[in-house]
Amino acid sequence: MRFTFLGTGAGMPAKERNVTSLAVNFPEYDGDLWLFDCGEGTQRQILYTSVKLTKLSVIFITHLHGDHLFGLPGILGSRSFQGALTPLTLIGPKGLRDYIETSLRVSGTHLCYSVNVYEIDSERTVYENDHFIVDAGELDHGIKTYGYRITEKDQPGELLVDKLLNFGVRPGPIYKKIKEQESVTLPDGRVLDTAAFIGKRRKGRTITILGDTRPCEMSLHLAKNADLLIHEATFSGNCDQLAHDYHHSTSLQAASTADHAQAKALILTHLSSRYQKKKQSALLDEAKAIFPITFLAHDLWTYELKYQSRH
Numbered sequence: 001m002r003f004t005f006l007g008t009g010a011g012m013p014a015k016e017r018n019v020t021s022l023a024v025n026f027p028e029y030d031g032d033l034w035l036f037d038c039g040e041g042t043q044r045q046i047l048y049t050s051v052k053l054t055k056l057s058v059i060f061i062t063h064l065h066g067d068h069l070f071g072l073p074g075i076l077g078s079r080s081f082q083g084a085l086t087p088l089t090l091i092g093p094k095g096l097r098d099y100i101e102t103s104l105r106v107s108g109t110h111l112c113y114s115v116n117v118y119e120i121d122s123e124r125t126v127y128e129n130d131h132f133i134v135d136a137g138e139l140d141h142g143i144k145t146y147g148y149r150i151t152e153k154d155q156p157g158e159l160l161v162d163k164l165l166n167f168g169v170r171p172g173p174i175y176k177k178i179k180e181q182e183s184v185t186l187p188d189g190r191v192l193d194t195a196a197f198i199g200k201r202r203k204g205r206t207i208t209i210l211g212d213t214r215p216c217e218m219s220l221h222l223a224k225n226a227d228l229l230i231h232e233a234t235f236s237g238n239c240d241q242l243a244h245d246y247h248h249s250t251s252l253q254a255a256s257t258a259d260h261a262q263a264k265a266l267i268l269t270h271l272s273s274r275y276q277k278k279k280q281s282a283l284l285d286e287a288k289a290i291f292p293i294t295f296l297a298h299d300l301w302t303y304e305l306k307y308q309s310r311h
Contacts, residue, residue, distance in 0.1 A: 062211025
């Protein structure tokens with residue numbers, strides 16, 4: 001999985017950071033692409049990356065504040081202009097459908113593909129395909145806001161080729177049958193119990209992507225044992241009252257959530273423009289003091305989450 005941060009700022013665009021958008025690409029699954037939030041200028045940010053809108057299949061919106069939403073009509077139009085014909089799914093809070101339909105109607109934008117809008121009305125599974133299940137939970141941000149937990153389904157084990165060769169089974173179409181069937185009959189008449197020739201299943205990865213939020217129980221629930229937690233850090237640790245008043249989190253609170261949830265890695269994003277360079281490094285340092293495996297996202301940065309080791 002590749003996470004490309006298209007915008008990592010809070011509230012409004014700044015010179016160093018555009019407003020929020022995150023592209024998640026799955027090279028291991030035919031290059032499928034998802035977006036999480038779509039702030040103003042997202043399509044321009046994409047021009048500086050390898051992200052392909054024609055591969056985009058799902059857009060998840062955490063909440064309807066403009067810095068997470070105002071780039072959406074442009075993305076929809078550009079995807080059509082680039083020749084995409086496959087359906088696109090949009091998932092987010094109630095009101096998302098009205099926003100999309102009104103924007104497209106008023107602007108006279110015609111799309112060459114169908115758009116399926118799913119508005120979340122409770123904490124539940126909101127999306128599933130052959131490889132992933134996505135659950136949503138309501139956060140604490142003043143307006144209806146959701147975080148998402150992406151669970152990759154466990155992967156089949158690899159064929160134990162050396163063992164098959166020792167058993168006299170040479171490579172060929174039979175290998176595909178061994179991977180897909182509980183038993184196969186070999187050309188010499190022997191019946192092979194395939195389970196003995198397939199390695200252990202590989203546990204799927206879990207990723208938690210939170211919208212804007214104060215610290216809350218749902219954040220911990222969604223982040224429990226996640227391989228990667230992506231959390232806002234709008235303010236520094238000494239601004240906890242300010243963060244509370246504006247329904248946001250500090251870098252220390254994000255690190256504390258990762259620590260208590262026993263996540264494996266944390267990425268901080270959604271920084272206030274009041275923090276420039278040295279101050280941004282200070283936010284990272286204070287978070288790492290609580291949760292050492294912490295990274296600070298910046299615009300156009302890509303983080304890669306590899307498979308868990310089979311061992």
